Amino acid sequence: MSLLKEPDLGTPAMEGPATVSLEVDGLSVCVPEGTSVMRAAAIAGVDVPKLCATDRLEAFGSCRLCLVEIDGRRGTPASCTTPVADGMVVRTQSPKVAKLRESVMELYISDHPLDCLTCSANGDCELQDMAGAVGLRQVRYGYEGENHLDAVKDQSNPYFDFDPSKCIACSRCVRACDEIQGTFALTIEGRGFASKVSPGAGESFMDSECVSCGACVQACPTATLQERSVIQLGMPSRSVITTCAYCGVGCSFKAELRGDELVRMVPHKDGGANEGHSCVKGRFAFGYATHPDRVLRPMVREKITDPWREVDWDEAIDTVARRMLDIRRRYGAEAIGAITSSRCTNEEVYVVQKMVRAAFGSNNVDTCARVCHSPTGYGLKQTFGESAGTQDFRSVAQADVIVVIGANPTDGHPVFASRMKQRLRQGAKLIVVDPRRIDLVRSPHIEADHHLQLRPGTNVAVVNAMAHVVVTEGLVDESFVVARCEEFDQWAEFISRAENSPEVVEPITGIPAAELRAAARLYAQAPNGAIYYGLGVTEHSQGSTMVMGMANLAMACGNIGRDGVGVNPLRGQNNVQGSCDMGSFPHELPGYRHVSDDAVRRTFENLWGTALLPDPGLRIPNMFDAAIDGTFRGLFVHGEDIAQSDPNVQHVLAALGAMELVVVQDLFINETAKFAHVFLPGASFLEKDGTFTNAERRINRVRAVMKPKNGMHEWDIVCQIATAMGYPMHYDHPGQIMDEIASLTPTFAGVSFARLDEVGSIQWPCDDDAPQGTPIMHIDTFTRGLGRFVPTPFVPTDERSTRRFPLILTTGRILSQYNVGAQTRRTANIAWHQEDLLEIHPHDAEDRGIADGDEVTLASRVGQTKLHARISDRMPTGVVYTTFHYPVTGANVVTTENSDWATNCPEYKVTAVQVALAHPVVREQEAHALNGVLAAELVD
Numbered sequence: 048m049s050l051l052k053e054p055d056l057g058t059p060a061m062e063g064p065a066t067v068s069l070e071v072d073g074l075s076v077c078v079p080e081g082t083s084v085m086r087a088a089a090i091a092g093v094d095v096p097k098l099c100a101t102d103r104l105e106a107f108g109s110c111r112l113c114l115v116e117i118d119g120r121r122g123t124p125a126s127c128t129t130p131v132a133d134g135m136v137v138r139t140q141s142p143k144v145a146k147l148r149e150s151v152m153e154l155y156i157s158d159h160p161l162d163c164l165t166c167s168a169n170g171d172c173e174l175q176d177m178a179g180a181v182g183l184r185q186v187r188y189g190y191e192g193e194n195h196l197d198a199v200k201d202q203s204n205p206y207f208d209f210d211p212s213k214c215i216a217c218s219r220c221v222r223a224c225d226e227i228q229g230t231f232a233l234t235i236e237g238r239g240f241a242s243k244v245s246p247g248a249g250e251s252f253m254d255s256e257c258v259s260c261g262a263c264v265q266a267c268p269t270a271t272l273q274e275r276s277v278i279q280l281g282m283p284s285r286s287v288i289t290t291c292a293y294c295g296v297g298c299s300f301k302a303e304l305r306g307d308e309l310v311r312m313v314p315h316k317d318g319g320a321n322e323g324h325s326c327v328k329g330r331f332a333f334g335y336a337t338h339p340d341r342v343l344r345p346m347v348r349e350k351i352t353d354p355w356r357e358v359d360w361d362e363a364i365d366t367v368a369r370r371m372l373d374i375r376r377r378y379g380a381e382a383i384g385a386i387t388s389s390r391c392t393n394e395e396v397y398v399v400q401k402m403v404r405a406a407f408g409s410n411n412v413d414t415c416a417r418v419c420h421s422p423t424g425y426g427l428k429q430t431f432g433e434s435a436g437t438q439d440f441r442s443v444a445q446a447d448v449i450v451v452i453g454a455n456p457t458d459g460h461p462v463f464a465s466r467m468k469q470r471l472r473q474g475a476k477l478i479v480v481d482p483r484r485i486d487l488v489r490s491p492h493i494e495a496d497h498h499l500q501l502r503p504g505t506n507v508a509v510v511n512a513m514a515h516v517v518v519t520e521g522l523v524d525e526s527f528v529v530a531r532c533e534e535f536d537q538w539a540e541f542i543s544r545a546e547n548s549p550e551v552v553e554p555i556t557g558i559p560a561a562e563l564r565a566a567a568r569l570y571a572q573a574p575n576g577a578i579y580y581g582l583g584v585t586e587h588s589q590g591s592t593m594v595m596g597m598a599n600l601a602m603a604c605g606n607i608g609r610d611g612v613g614v615n616p617l618r619g620q621n622n623v624q625g626s627c628d629m630g631s632f633p634h635e636l637p638g639y640r641h642v643s644d645d646a647v648r649r650t651f652e653n654l655w656g657t658a659l660l661p662d663p664g665l666r667i668p669n670m671f672d673a674a675i676d677g678t679f680r681g682l683f684v685h686g687e688d689i690a691q692s693d694p695n696v697q698h699v700l701a702a703l704g705a706m707e708l709v710v711v712q713d714l715f716i717n718e719t720a721k722f723a724h725v726f727l728p729g730a731s732f733l734e735k736d737g738t739f740t741n742a743e744r745r746i747n748r749v750r751a752v753m754k755p756k757n758g759m760h761e762w763d764i765v766c767q768i769a770t771a772m773g774y775p776m777h778y779d780h781p782g783q784i785m786d787e788i789a790s791l792t793p794t795f796a797g798v799s800f801a802r803l804d805e806v807g808s809i810q811w812p813c814d815d816d817a818p819q820g821t822p823i824m825h826i827d828t829f830t831r832g833l834g835r836f837v838p839t840p841f842v843p844t845d846e847r848s849t850r851r852f853p854l855i856l857t858t859g860r861i862l863s864q865y866n867v868g869a870q871t872r873r874t875a876n877i878a879w880h881q882e883d884l885l886e887i888h889p890h891d892a893e894d895r896g897i898a899d900g901d902e903v904t905l906a907s908r909v910g911q912t913k914l915h916a917r918i919s920d921r922m923p924t925g926v927v928y929t930t931f932h933y934p935v936t937g938a939n940v941v942t943t944e945n946s947d948w949a950t951n952c953p954e955y956k957v958t959a960v961q962v963a964l965a966h967p968v969v970r971e972q973e974a975h976a977l978n979g980v981l982a983a984e985l986v987d
C-alpha cells in the first residue's frame with residue numbers, strides 16, 4: 048500500500064551538495080544552490096500555496112499564488128521562480144501575501160464552475176485544496192460577466208476527457224507534454240482572458256499529435272483533464288505499487304483502486320526506470336485483464352479436433368503430468384520440454400525451467416527471448432563477459448552523442464524515448480542507423496545529425512566501417528584499450544583492411560561514405576558516446592556479430608564504464624532480461640552458467656536433490672524440427688503465442704500439429720492454443736506477485752492488485768505439475784522462490800523481496816561487492832577481466848532480393864500495440880491501430896499500380912498474406928515495412944527460417960518479398976486515359 052497523493056515540493060530538485068542556508072518562517076534549512084524558495088520552504092516543512100508549480104516541471108511563475116516576502120527585497124516575489132540565497136529570510140504567511148493570494152484565488156473561482164461536490168476531481172483537486180489553503184471565504188465577482196463556463200468538452204480520446212470550463216490556464220499540461228513527454232502537442236492559444244489550452248492547431252486531442260501518454264492528465268491540478276475511468280468509477284481510495292507488464296522499460300506504477308476495482312494506473316514518481324512518466328499502454332491499456340475473452344477455467348481435450356472440456360485444476364494438472372510421463376516413458380526425456388515467457392515473472396520463469404530440468408529430466412527449455420535478444424546475450428558475453436546492457440536509463444542524461452541502431456524508441460520504448468529526447472533537446476547529438484525514417488530522425492525540436500539509412504541486412508558492414516574510420520584515422524582511445532582490453536591488435540589489423548572502409552561498403556550498405564565517416568568521427572570524438580539498439584540489430588543472420596561489432600566500437604572509443612556511454616539493448620518485452628537471467632536457455636542454468644560446468648551443476652543438484660544433464664537441450668527451432676521428425680512430442684508453452692510470433696508460421700503449425708501433447712498456459716485462446724490438448728488459464732500482471740527485470744537489469748516488484756481470477760498462481764500450477772510428475776516442488780510464497788534464486792545465483796545474492804520492498808528496485812549484480820546493486824557495469828574492469836575485441840567479418844545474408852521477390856520486408860511495432868496484440872487489441876488502444884498496414888515507398892507503389900489503402904498481397908518464398916498499403920516516404924525504395932500485431936495479417940507467414948548463426952534468433956528483419964495489388968482493377972481515371980471502347984470493357 049502506498050500514499051495516494053505523493054508529496055510535491057513544487058520545483059525540481061537541484062543536483063549538488065546542500066550549501067545554501069536560509070530561514071523560512073523562522074525555520075532554518077540548507078539546500079543545494081539553485082533550489083527555489085518554494086522547494087526550500089517545503090523541505091523546511093512549510094507548504095507555500097501553489098497552482099502552476101509542480102516538482103515534475105520547471106518553474107513557470109504564472110499563477111501568482113506562491114508569493115512570499117523576503118527581508119531586504121522589494122515586493123512579493125513568486126517563491127517558485129526565486130532561487131535561494133545564503134542568509135535569506137523568507138516569510139510565507141504575512142497578512143500582505145495572504146490578502147494577495149486570496150484575491151488571486153477569488154479571480155480563479157469567479158470563472159470556475161462551483162460544482163465541487165459533484166465534480167469527478169472532488170478530493171483530488173489542487174484548486175479546491177488551494178481555496179482552502181488561502182482561506183477563501185467569498186467571491187465578490189459574479190458570474191454575469193464574460194467567462195469560460197460553457198466551453199465545450201473534448202471527449203475524443205478514449206481514455207481521458209478535456210473539459211475546458213474547468214481550466215485555470217496554468218499551463219502545466221502544456222509543459223508536461225513539452226518537458227516530460229517531448230511531443231509538443233499542446234499550446235496555449237490566445238492571450239489574457241482569451242488564452243486557452245489547445246491540442247495542435249485547434250484540433251481535438253485525437254486529431255492532434257497527442258500520443259495519449261497521459262502526462263498532461265497527471266499534471267493537471269483540476270478536473271479539466273481527467274481519466275474517464277475516474278469520472279465513471281469515482282476517486283480511488285488506495286493504491287498498490289507494481290510494474291508495467293508491457294515493454295522492457297519497466298515503468299513503475301501506483302495501481303489506484305476503489306474497493307477492489309482498479310480505477311487508474313498512475314506512474315510512480317520514485318520508479319527508477321520512469322520517474323513518474325508512462326506511455327499509453329502502461330497507463331491506460333489494462334482493460335484486457337478483465338476482458339470477457341479471458342479463459343478462467345482449465346480445459347482439456349484428447350485430440351485438437353475435439354471440443355474443449357472444462358475441468359477442475361486437479362484434473363488439468365493430473366492430465367498434464369500423466370501425459371508428459373507417458374511420452375517420457377515411451378520416447379525418453381528428450382521428447383518433452385517447455386518454452387518460458389518473457390511476459391512472466393522471474394519466479395514463474397525460474398520454476399518452469401526447474402520443472403523441465405528436474406521433473407521432465409531434460410534441458411529442453413528455451414525462451415521467447417530466443418526470437419528477440421538471444422544475440423545480445425551471446426555478443427555481450429563474448430566481448431564484455433556479461434549478457435546484459437551496461438547502463439541505467441538515467442545515464443542517457445550524460446551522453447553527448449547518442450547512437451540509435453535498429454530501434455524505434457518512440458514507439459517501442461516510449462518512456463525511455465522521452466528521457467532520451469530530453470537530453471537531445473539539451474544539445475546532445477544524434478546518429479540514427481535505420482532503413483526507415485523513424486520519428487526520432489525528425490520530431491519537434493529534434494533532428495538527427497546523421498541518419499544512416501542502410502539497406503536491411505548490412506548492419507555489420509556499417510559498424511565495421513565506423514570502426515575502420517576510428518582505427519585508421521587515429522581516433523582510438525589508446526589508454527582505455529591498453530589498460531582495459533585484449534586482442535586489440537588482431538582486431539585492428541582486420542578492421543583496418545580496405546574491405547571495411549566506408550568507400551568499399553558504400554555500394555553494399557547504400558550509405559554515402561562521407562556521411563558514414565562523419566558519423567563515426569562524431570561518435571568517436573564525443574566526450575561520452577552511448578549506443579542504444581533494438582531488434583533491428585539482433586534479428587538478423589549476423590545478429591550476434593553485430594552486437595560484438597558495437598561492443599568493439601564502444602571499447603575502441605573508450606565508451607564503456609561510466610555515465611553517458613555504453614552498449615544498451617532496448618528489450619522488447621517486460622521481462623526479457625529476467626527470463627534470460629533465470630536460466631531458461633537450454634545450455635544455461637540461472638545466471639548464464641553453462642550446464643556442462645560440473646561445479647555449477649553440482650550446486651543446483653545439491654539444492655534440488657536430483658541429477659542434472661550436462662548436455663544442452665533443444666532450442667525452440669530444434670524443438671519444431673524434432674517435432675516434425677517425430678522425436679519431440681510434448682511441449683509446455685508458458686504465456687507465448689508461438690504460432691503467431693515465430694517465423695515461418697507454416698513450419699511452426701506443422702510442428703505443433705505433429706505433437707502428442709501441447710499444453711498452453713495463457714490468458715486467452717490464442718493461435719497456439721488451437722493446437723493445444725490442455726489449456727491452463729493464466730493470471731494477468733495485476734494478479735501476480737513477483738518480480739520483473741527490465742532492460743537496465745533493474746529488478747522491480749510486481750504486486751498483486753487483485754486475486755488471480757483463475758483461482759491459482761501460475762508458479763503454483765507449475766510446482767503442482769512437477770510434483771504430480773514425481774518431483775516435489777513447493778513454495779509458500781514467491782518470495783521463497785526469489786530466496787532460492789539468490790542462493791544459487793551469485794549476481795542475485797543480495798536480492799530478496801524484503802530488500803526490494805525496502806529500496807524499491809535493485810539493478811543486478813547485487814552481491815557483497817555491490818550491496819546496493821550496479822547501475823553502471825564494467826567501471827574499473829570488465830566482468831570477464833579484460834574487454835575482448837572480436838573480429839566481425841561481414842557476411843551478407845542468404846536472403847537477397849531477386850527478380851521474383853525484388854523488395855525487402857522489415858518489421859517493427861507501433862506505439863499503441865504490443866507484440867502479437869493479444870492484450871492491446873482487447874483495449875481501447877485499437878482506436879489508433881485497427882490493422883497492420885504495409886508501408887511502401889511511393890515509387891515502389893507506383894510501379895505496382897498501388898494506391899494508398901489498396902489491399903495488397905505480400906509474398907515471400909515461404910508464404911503469402913494480404914494487408915492494406917500505406918504509401919510512405921519514411922521507407923527507402925526497395926524496402927517495405929509492417930507490424931505484426933494482428934493474427935489476421937500473419938506477418939510471420941512470410942518470414943523465413945533464416946537465423947542468427949550463433950543463437951538461431953530468426954532473421955525477421957530481412958525477407959525478400961513481392962507486393963502486388965490483391966484485386967487488380969483498372970481505375971476509372973486510368974480507364975479514361977486508355978482508348979475508349981477497350982477501356983470501358985475493362986472497367987465493366
Ligand code: SF4
Pocket residue numbers: 220223224228230231232233256257258259260261262263264
Ligand atoms: S497525453 Fe501526452 S502527448 Fe497527449 S497532450 Fe497529453 S502530454 Fe501531450
Ligand code: SF4
Pocket residue numbers: 213214215216217218219220221244266267268269271272
Ligand atoms: S488543462 Fe489543466 S493543466 Fe492544463 S492549463 Fe488547464 S488547468 Fe492547467
Ligand code: SF4
Pocket residue numbers: 291292293294295296297298321325326327328329330460461462463
Ligand atoms: S514505456 Fe513500456 S514499461 Fe513504460 S508504460 Fe510504456 S509499455 Fe509500460
Ligand code: FES
Pocket residue numbers: 096097098099100107108109110111112113114125126127128
Ligand atoms: S506556483 Fe508560483 S507562480 Fe504559480
